Amino acid sequence: MIFVAVDSEKKVWVPFKYENLPIFCFGCGRMGHGVKECEVLSSVEKERPDGDFSYFVALKA
Numbered sequence: 001m002i003f004v005a006v007d008s009e010k011k012v013w014v015p016f017k018y019e020n021l022p023i024f025c026f027g028c029g030r031m032g033h034g035v036k037e038c039e040v041l042s043s044v045e046k047e048r049p050d051g052d053f054s055y056f057v058a059l060k061a
Contacts, residue, residue, distance in 0.1 A: 001013045001014060001015045001016070002014050002016060025037075025038050025040075026053040026054070027040065027041040027045060027046065027048075027053050027054065028040040028041060028054075029054065035053065
């Protein structure tokens with residue numbers, strides 16, 4: 001969701017989703033590579049079981 005100013009006195013939350021995002025790394029939260037290719041994570045961190053990362057699939061549309 002994003003907070004949007006409708007006018008000088010009114011602000012609202014607007015839900016949105018991105019579509020067709022590139023590959024997403026659930027380890028570092030960056031787009032463009034997967035966990036196995038991540039340069040931020042150590043080799044031990046890359047071997048974590050699925051679902052045990054800082055970021056998760058709910059971030060994708």
